[in-house]
Amino acid sequence: xxxxxxxxxxxxxxxxxxxxxxxxxxxxxxxxxxxxxxxxxxxxxxxxxxxxxxxxxxxxxxxxxxxxxxxxxxxxxxxxxxxxxxxxxxxxxxxxxxxxxxxxxxxxxxxx
Amino acid sequence: xxxxxxxxxxxxxxxxxxxxxxxxxxxxxxxxxxxxxxxxxxxxxxxxxxxxxxxxxxxxxxxxxxxxxxxxxxxxxxxxxxxxxxxxxxxxxxxxxxxxxxxxxxxxxxx
Numbered sequence: 743x744x745x746x747x748x749x750x751x752x753x754x755x756x757x758x759x760x761x762x763x764x765x766x767x768x769x770x771x772x773x774x775x776x777x778x779x780x781x782x783x784x785x786x787x788x789x790x791x792x793x794x795x796x797x798x799x800x801x802x803x804x805x806x807x808x809x810x811x812x813x814x815x816x817x818x819x820x821x822x823x824x825x826x827x828x829x830x831x832x833x834x835x836x837x838x839x840x841x842x843x844x845x846x847x848x849x850x851x852x853x854x
Numbered sequence: 855x856x857x858x859x860x861x862x863x864x865x866x867x868x869x870x871x872x873x874x875x876x877x878x879x880x881x882x883x884x885x886x887x888x889x890x891x892x893x894x895x896x897x898x899x900x901x902x903x904x905x906x907x908x909x910x911x912x913x914x915x916x917x918x919x920x921x922x923x924x925x926x927x928x929x930x931x932x933x934x935x936x937x938x939x940x941x942x943x944x945x946x947x948x949x950x951x952x953x954x955x956x957x958x959x960x961x962x963x964x965x
Binding site: 746777783784785786787800801832834841842843844845846847848 | 888890895896897898899900903941954955956957958
């Protein structure tokens with residue numbers, strides 16, 4: 743049972759490049775979310791999904807796209823990377839609407 | 855979004871009980887209160903969740919008064935390995951009250 747798997751663990755991008763952060767969970771969880779955490783700060787919600795085919799915006803969605811074609815996968819796309827998107831990105835999943843999340847180990851992204 | 859207020863930092867010694875209080879005055883009827891622990895360079899880890907009164911598990915206890923406008927996470931007999939940031943969240947996993955994290959409480963446990 744791998745839990746929540748995020749790839750890559752580290753990534754350096756040039757301004758304007760695009761990329762996809764991968765997130766996969768093997769717990770058959772319906773609820774999945776993407777957060778970003780800037781140095782010394784709490785986590786901010788980017789996008790979330792309540793099931794395959796259903797996504798919605800969180801607190802800081804600009805510059806990011808998501809899709810949920812399967813229950814297991816919830817990729818996060820950076821459309822045109824900017825230095826302000828330098829952060830650690832966490833993916834999380836939960837079985838129920840009112841239950842705690844299981845988090846991945848994060849992707850550390852640097853945009854230069 | 856539900857707002858929470860918790861102390862920025864706390865210090866304790868090994869073996870002591872630590873209580874971290876979180877204020878959430880605008881909690882909604884359907885909101886749950888959830889606490890997470892985060893170590894450096896790791897994702898947050900779920901500790902405990904409650905709706906009202908008291909909840910206890912093998913790691914911590916959560917005390918919620920009747921008005922639910924605050925909650926207290928209690929860590930019994932802390933050790934050095936409990937040094938971490940603790941986040942209090944109010945809401946649900948979806949919708950307008952999707953969970954948002956504040957800045958958390960940085961707990962430092964000394965020998």
